[in-house]
Amino acid sequence: MNHFFARHLYLVDFTVASLGRRRGRNLGLFAVYVLLVFVLASVSLMTHGLRREAQAILESSPEIVVQRMIAGRNDPVPTGAVAAITGIRGVRAVQGRLWGYYYDAGMRANYTLMVPPDRPVESGAVVIGGGIARLRQLDTGDIVHFMAPDGRIVRFTVSGTLDSASELVSADLVLMNEGDFRAFFGFPADRFTDVVASVRNPREVGTVASKIALALPEARVVTRADMLRTYEALFDWRGGMVAVVLSGAVLAFVILAWDKAAGLSADERREIGVLKAIGWETSDVIAVKFWEGALVSLLAFLAGYVLAYGHVFYFSGALFEPALKGWAILYPRFRLVPEINGQQVATIFFFTVVPYTLATIFPIWRAATIDPDTVMR
Amino acid sequence: MLFHPTIMALLLWSAAAVAGVAVAAAYGWTILMEWNPASGSARQLVLERRTYLVSTLMAVVLWGEVLSLWLFVYNADAMAVMFVGAMCAVGSLNADPYGFPALIAKIALFFLAVVWLQVNRADNQGWDYPLVRVKYALLLILVPAVVLSAGLQYAYFSGLRADVLTSCCSKLFEVDREGVGADMSSLAPMPALVLLYGGLGLTLLLSVWTWRRPVLSAALAPVAAAVFVAVMVSVVSVVSTYVYAQPQHHCPFCLLKPEYGYVGYALYLPLFVGTALAVSSWPVHHFRRAASLAQAAPAMTRSMAWVAAACYVAVAVVCTWIIAASELYYFR
Amino acid sequence: MTDTVLISLKKVSKIHNEGRPNEVQAVVGIDLDIARGKVTVLRGASGSGKTTLLTVIGCLARPSSGRVALDGRDISGMPERFLTRIRQETFGFVFQGFNLLRGMSALDNIMLPAYPQAPPHRWLRRRALDLLSMLRLEHRADTPVEMLSGGEAQRTAIARALVNDPPILIADEPTANLDTALTREFLGIAETLKAQGKTLILTSHDPRVFEAGMVDHVVTLRDGRVEERR
Numbered sequence: 036m037n038h039f040f041a042r043h044l045y046l047v048d049f050t051v052a053s054l055g056r057r058r059g060r061n062l063g064l065f066a067v068y069v070l071l072v073f074v075l076a077s078v079s080l081m082t083h084g085l086r087r088e089a090q091a092i093l094e095s096s097p098e099i100v101v102q103r104m105i106a107g108r109n110d111p112v113p114t115g116a117v118a119a120i121t122g123i124r125g126v127r128a129v130q131g132r133l134w135g136y137y138y139d140a141g142m143r144a145n146y147t148l149m150v151p152p153d154r155p156v157e158s159g160a161v162v163i164g165g166g167i168a169r170l171r172q173l174d175t176g177d178i179v180h181f182m183a184p185d186g187r188i189v190r191f192t193v194s195g196t197l198d199s200a201s202e203l204v205s206a207d208l209v210l211m212n213e214g215d216f217r218a219f220f221g222f223p224a225d226r227f228t229d230v231v232a233s234v235r236n237p238r239e240v241g242t243v244a245s246k247i248a249l250a251l252p253e254a255r256v257v258t259r260a261d262m263l264r265t266y267e268a269l270f271d272w273r274g275g276m277v278a279v280v281l282s283g284a285v286l287a288f289v290i291l292a293w294d295k296a297a298g299l300s301a302d303e304r305r306e307i308g309v310l311k312a313i314g315w316e317t318s319d320v321i322a323v324k325f326w327e328g329a330l331v332s333l334l335a336f337l338a339g340y341v342l343a344y345g346h347v348f349y350f351s352g353a354l355f356e357p358a359l360k361g362w363a364i365l366y367p368r369f370r371l372v373p374e375i376n377g378q379q380v381a382t383i384f385f386f387t388v389v390p391y392t393l394a395t396i397f398p399i400w401r402a403a404t405i406d407p408d409t410v411m412r
Numbered sequence: 413m414l415f416h417p418t419i420m421a422l423l424l425w426s427a428a429a430v431a432g433v434a435v436a437a438a439y440g441w442t443i444l445m446e447w448n449p450a451s452g453s454a455r456q457l458v459l460e461r462r463t464y465l466v467s468t469l470m471a472v473v474l475w476g477e478v479l480s481l482w483l484f485v486y487n488a489d490a491m492a493v494m495f496v497g498a499m500c501a502v503g504s505l506n507a508d509p510y511g512f513p514a515l516i517a518k519i520a521l522f523f524l525a526v527v528w529l530q531v532n533r534a535d536n537q538g539w540d541y542p543l544v545r546v547k548y549a550l551l552l553i554l555v556p557a558v559v560l561s562a563g564l565q566y567a568y569f570s571g572l573r574a575d576v577l578t579s580c581c582s583k584l585f586e587v588d589r590e591g592v593g594a595d596m597s598s599l600a601p602m603p604a605l606v607l608l609y610g611g612l613g614l615t616l617l618l619s620v621w622t623w624r625r626p627v628l629s630a631a632l633a634p635v636a637a638a639v640f641v642a643v644m645v646s647v648v649s650v651v652s653t654y655v656y657a658q659p660q661h662h663c664p665f666c667l668l669k670p671e672y673g674y675v676g677y678a679l680y681l682p683l684f685v686g687t688a689l690a691v692s693s694w695p696v697h698h699f700r701r702a703a704s705l706a707q708a709a710p711a712m713t714r715s716m717a718w719v720a721a722a723c724y725v726a727v728a729v730v731c732t733w734i735i736a737a738s739e740l741y742y743f744r
Numbered sequence: 745m746t747d748t749v750l751i752s753l754k755k756v757s758k759i760h761n762e763g764r765p766n767e768v769q770a771v772v773g774i775d776l777d778i779a780r781g782k783v784t785v786l787r788g789a790s791g792s793g794k795t796t797l798l799t800v801i802g803c804l805a806r807p808s809s810g811r812v813a814l815d816g817r818d819i820s821g822m823p824e825r826f827l828t829r830i831r832q833e834t835f836g837f838v839f840q841g842f843n844l845l846r847g848m849s850a851l852d853n854i855m856l857p858a859y860p861q862a863p864p865h866r867w868l869r870r871r872a873l874d875l876l877s878m879l880r881l882e883h884r885a886d887t888p889v890e891m892l893s894g895g896e897a898q899r900t901a902i903a904r905a906l907v908n909d910p911p912i913l914i915a916d917e918p919t920a921n922l923d924t925a926l927t928r929e930f931l932g933i934a935e936t937l938k939a940q941g942k943t944l945i946l947t948s949h950d951p952r953v954f955e956a957g958m959v960d961h962v963v964t965l966r967d968g969r970v971e972e973r974r
């Protein structure tokens with residue numbers, strides 16, 4: 036055992052020295068390696084961060100949402116449903132919600148208009164999210180005009196903006212009071228967008244949800260756990276898509292690694308020959324080459340990951356902004372909560388270090404089994 | 413559910429492992445067929461050099477399998493939110509009938525790979541490579557094993573369906589699907605503890621004995637394999653409940669989580685290493701019959717038995733510590 | 745020292761690129777005994793097979809046919825892995841072009857052959873420094889080898905060959921690029937080593953070498969066969 040460690044210590048020592056002697060040679064590969072880890076880790080940290088954010092939002096979202104479905108489409112829920120649900124055992128509180136989307140043609144952006152249940156907004160006033168405030172350069176006290184669906188121009192005073200802590204959800208929000216909302220959209224007075232319910236005992240969410248479904252046959256009942264699962268699956272699916280897209284890059288990297296490991300310079304070839312001639316065994320040479328790969332991988336992985344960490348958590352994934360902006364004009368300025376988890380690290384490891392190692396086995400073996408008498412020729 | 417980064421990583425790896433073992437076996441086959449130590453021909457030298465490629469490939473496959481086993485379990489735990497009724501990895505593994513078979517195949521593959529590498533290590537100490545034929549015949553057995561493991565894993569992941577909302581139905585998922593996570597076999601505390609300490613004691617005794625008399629590895633290997641299963645059963649039945657301080661929570665995987673101080677690693681690491689060494693001590697010792705290994709093989713067996721004994725002590729210590737530190741009491 | 749046989753070659757042949765169009769019979773049916781503790785010189789024109797024979801004697805290559813016995817043990821069919829181990833313990837090599845690893849210091853180069861054995865680092869360093877001072881090179885210990893002069897490089901190569909304390913030292917054309925003074929210096933070192941009980945096997949077509957007083961045996965090769973022994 037002691038000999039095992041001592042031998043590897045010597046071999047690592049030699050490897051470090053030989054990497055030092057050939058700093059330039061591995062630089063190109065190293066840069067590509069770092070870049071690949073950086074991109075994969077950025078995507079992964081970003082998805083994970085967004086998922087956490089979504090989870091946090093869901094934690095505070097209602098346990099049960101009741102919608103009405105007509106012909107497979109959402110339809111406003113009659114206000115009577117609130118009373119019907121309140122009557123069900125185990126239900127603690129029920130509330131009808133009013134919200135909808137508004138398309139700002141001038142800015143080509145979608146806003147979410149909403150009546151806040153817990154925050155009174157004066158008639159004729161709106162509270163807007165940070166994204167809208169930036170987009171339209173609005174501040175408290177400014178006047179804003181929205182065009183109602185029937186063509187009327189409605190004028191609102193900005194009475195406040197939402198803080199940026201939860202900007203991922205609030206960037207595109209416009210809060211207004213119930214009367215304004217119904218008048219603006221011409222929303223029937225006896226309807227809500229949907230109804231939310233909370234449950235006394237969290238373990239009974241499922242039971243209560245099925246009771247609601249029984250009581251209101253045309254309703255679609257969605258629990259928080261359902262949403263959570265759906266989000267999870269959605270994020271994983273997106274991550275999977277990105278991985279598929281990036282697999283081309285991984286493949287290119289593998290080919291580069293193979294090529295680099297196979298294309299030994301005459302000098303390196305001679306060096307291996309010398310080592311073998313002076314008494315190194317094939318497995319010693321293989322070990323040195325593996326250590327070389329391990330050190331390069333470790334450094335590249337660390338560098339790529341640290342860069343990605345900084346990119347995602349300190350620069351809010353700035354390099355992805357153009358890509359994400361394609362999805363929404365109101366790109367949220369959020370700060371994700373830094374978090375690293377083992378699964379992500381291992382997954383990226385399997386997409387980078389493992390292919391690298393596999394790609395280099397064969398070339399390493401070829402190099403290590405050259406005849407020991409080559410140097411005598 | 414194949415579009416998931418970790419699942420894709422695991423599937424890619426298993427494909428790579430199949431390819432790696434297949435290449436190793438193909439080279440092994442040429443070695444098996446043409447090996448002729450008496451010949452000084454260039455061909456024999458080529459074959460000798462191929463042995464390095466094969467053992468390097470196998471070592472990489474082994475380490476990849478270790479990492480992939482870990483990631484597989486970790487991922488199963490992380491996926492639990494997507495299945496109704498699943499609380500942790502057990503639920504995810506039960507979400508499809510191939511879940512547990514895939515896990516067991518992965519574990520079996522790990523042990524097979526260790527045995528192969530240990531036989532290989534023994535062979536490399538005999539100057540005439542006395543085990544070449546045995547070794548490469550064994551390698552051919554590993555091919556179906558790695559293919560099976562990859563196949564089961566694929567079947568598992570492709571069969572998984574997250575219980576997600578679809579835009580057009582009012583399907584409710586929160587129906588009672590109790591028992592999805594509850595079908596792991598469960599022993600009562602007392603017999604489980606007897607099984608645990610009895611099994612550990614027996615293997616410990618046998619490995620110390622093997623250390624003194626390597627012949628006994630023939631007994632140690634099968635006992636160690638059986639005790640591995642016994643220890644896993646009692647971990648599920650009782651040790652885990654001590655960790656969680658909940659008599660109903662039987663899960664061998666949550667032990668790996670930070671909430672429980674990663675105690676699972678302290679438990680499984682020595683258990684897997686000890687079992688792997690104890691199991692491979694026998695094939696290695698078997699080869700003392702080759703003249704060139706008459707000394708080396710028993711020496712290897714002894715050192716393996718020694719390390720295995722230390723591992724079993726560690727497992728026992730960790731279990732005892734878990735039980736002593738727990739807030740759960742079955743016996744007063 | 746008795747004149748016993750250390751290495752014995754029986755009908756040794758070596759064919760390069762066997763079975764290919766560029767096949768070369770470099771060494772043909774050589775019977776040769778190398779005496780323990782003596783200096784043997786393989787002599788012959790360029791291309792006569794000296795180097796090839798040296799690689800077979802030094803376990804760097806296996807003979808295509810015939811037997812090689814080291815200390816009575818047949819090593820001709822041994823796998824490379826074990827041949828390497830034997831070579832490492834038994835032979836030290838001084839190559840024709842020295843083949844020091846560039847970018848590393850003289851001291852590191854000297855320590856290199858011992859790495860796989862992994863002796864205690866301090867001990868190894870001490871041993872390498874001792875060898876350097878024996879060869880009057882201690883002041884060059886930390887010099888990168890590409891800065892060494894020809895003679896210094898050769899002495900570094902000799903020190904590297906000796907670091908594992910092998911009983912046999914093999915040198916291929918040791919004086920090929922040396923002037924008279926340096927050749928004399930090399931012969932002096934060889935004599936010291938012989939006095940220490942080492943067996944030396946050299947190749948050379950340089951009369952200064954094979955006519956030197958300390959040389960015990962000269963084997964002349966021509967076209968891969970032994971032409972004459974002395």
Ligand SMILES: Nc1ncnc2c1ncn2[C@@H]1O[C@H](COP(=O)(O)OP(=O)(O)O)[C@@H](O)[C@H]1O
Nearest residue numbers: 412760768770789790791792793794795796797
């Ligand atoms: N690796 C090799 N491949 C092919 N031919 C070789 C090789 N090494 C030596 N030879 C040939 O074998 C013959 C003997 O060469 P060598 O042993 O180097 O002779 P010397 O050292 O006496 O000059 C020469 O014809 C040479 O061209």
Ligand SMILES: [Mg+2]
Nearest residue numbers: 794795916917
């Ligand atoms: Mg020559």
